[in-house]
Structure formats: structure tokens, C-alpha cells
Amino acid sequence: MVPAVTQERRPRRLGFLMAAALVLGLPAVLLTLVRLVPADLGTPWIQLVTFTPYLALPLGGALVGAWVAFRRSGHRFFRVLAAACACALVLQLFWVVPRLLPPQPEPAGPSLTVMSINARDAKASPADIVAAVRRHKVDVLVVVDLNRYLARDLQKAGLGRELPQSDVRRVPGGSGLYSRFPMRPESIPGPEDNSLRQATIVLANGASEIPVLFSAVHITSPRPQQVDEWSRTSALVRGASRPGTRAVMLGDFNSTLDHAGFRELLATGFTDAASAAGQSLVPTWPIGAAVPPFATIDHVLSSPDLRPIWYTTEIIGGSDHAAVLARLSLPTD
DSSP: OOOHHHHHHHHHHHHHHHHHHHHHHHHHHHHHHHHHSSSOOOTTHHHHGGGGGGOHHHHHHHHHHHHHHHHHHOOHHHHHHHHHHHHHHHHHHHHHGGGGSOOOOOOOSOEEEEEEEEOTTTTSOHHHHHHHHHHHTOSEEEEEEEOHHHHHHHHHTTHHHHOOEEEEOOSTTEEEEEESSOEEEEOOSSSOOTTEEEEEEEEEETTEEEEEEEEEEEOOOOOGGGHHHHHHHHHHHHHTOOTTSOEEEEEEOSOOTTSHHHHHHHTTTOEEHHHHTTOTTSOOBOTTSSSOOOBOOEEEEEOTTSOEEEEEEEOOTTOSSOEEEEEEEOOOO
16 A cells, blocks of 8 residues: 555645746747747847846756656646757757857967956946056957046046047947057947947057957847837947958947847857857856846957957956956958
8 A cells, every 4th residue: 555645745746846847948948939039029038038048957957847747647738848848958058058169279470459348337447447458458448338537537547558549428328449559430320329439440460550440339228118229229230330341349239149139240240259269158247236147248249350369357346247358369461
């Protein structure tokens, strides 16, 4: 005879297993299907797709739970759920595993070091920014979300001695480009916008001069009430990419590799420096918040002839974003 207590526990355990498979599996499968759509959908999907890299674990748990539930209960629904979880898990691994691949060996030759930081309403520490510029021998710096006070304090901290050339919009939410090399500001279509600032910087490579179009990017955050503005500024940045031009885009894109608009931008020929270094799962936001950082939304993108050969992130006091830094190889022609 089987004890009555054991007979009662089995249905209870089976019910818990079924519930766990449903709770873990259905949302993860749905979000995987959303990731397959070749466009950015509205709220809440734009926000939720940020969590795509973390779906492999719940999908794996749901796959095991759904299969065991099917074997014990015979319900065909759980066999279908197990199959859906398996397919979604394969897709997740296909998308995420390449982001973890180690970088290729760094080649010798001339290079350029760039850095970007979101100053968080101009609250970032000027001393920390300038110290990072000196430590990494940064050649081009982008600061977004600054104002005239932070621009002034950066100069007081000694940024002008390191990067004497600048093009700065000194307004709340403005942006600045700072360079070691000569700089020529470029106009962008339409009214001046905090989401994009461009300048051509003439890099020195021995006796050669290499003009490169730099873009300081700050796409609007995709909060539910700002999704239309997020879409507009994302499209503005994509429209300013100028395929075929030697170019670098860096800043706060408020997008991950799982947002369709950002993948469309990469498809024009840009390389994401974090991806090239196998570090695209290293989050850049939110830093110092109540929740751990989970989103990689700050990027360095470069055209094919400016290949990323090194990448890192650095904490800057006062900012809720990590600074992103990359070294790019310069063309030899």
C-alpha cells in the first residue's frame, strides 16, 4: 500500500510543476516571438525586449518542467509547450552565444581611442571623466546629457589640455564632442536636436590625414510616454549614418542588440565594439541603482575600415551609465 500522504503529495507536486512550466515558459516564448518581428513594436515590448539575453535560463527550466509534466500527466499541451520552449531556447542561444565569443588578437599598427559617457543630467564627475581620458589616452570623447555648467567644469578639470578641440551644445540635455585632432562641425537635417551631433575630425596617421565623421548620439529613452520620440530619434540617427563614409557613432543609443532599429543601423555596415570584443552582455545601465545593471544601451559603432581592437567600460562618479571606451585600428591607405 502507498501511504495516503504520498498519494496526496504527487498531485500537488505535479500541479506545482505545471504551474512553474507555464509561468516560466509562456512569457519567455512570447518574448522570443516578439524578438523575431523585424520591427520595434510599441509598449511594453520595446522595454521588455531588453531582457532577451536573460531568457535562456527560464526557457531551460520551463522545457524540463513541461516535459516532465507531459510524461506524468499525459496532457498534450505540455508536450507542445516543451517543443515551443526548445525552439525558443535554440533561438536564444543562436542570438546570445556569439556575443560571448572571445575577440581576435589585437593587431599592431596605428589606432585611435574613443570614449563616451552619459553625464546623467550633467551630474557626472568632471574629475572622473578627465582622469579616464588621461588614463586611457583618449583621442575623441563624447559627453551627452550635459549643460554649460558641466562643460565649464570639464575645462576647469583640465579636459582642454588633453583634448583641445571641441564642439559643444551647452544646453540642458546637450552633447559635446572633444578631440585631440582638428575638428569641423557638421550640420544635420532639420532643427538642432540633442539626440545627434556630428563633426568631421581629421585624424593624423603618420604623414597621412584621415577625415572621419563622428556622431555623438543620445536617443530618447523608450519610456511608455516617450516611445514615439524614441522611434523618431532612432530614425534620425539611422538616417545620419551615411553608409560608405568613414564614421564612428558613439553615445547612449537607449537600444540593445535585440531592438530591431538598432540591428537595422548595424546592417548599414557598422560594427559594435562590445560585440567585437565578446563583451556585448556587459551592461552599461543602470549603474548605482537599486537593481543590478542589466541593459547594454551605450555603444561605440565604427565603419568597416575602423575596426575595433579593444573595448572596456568604466564607472564614472555621478552617472547612472558606465562609460564605454574602444580602440579602433586606423586604415593604412
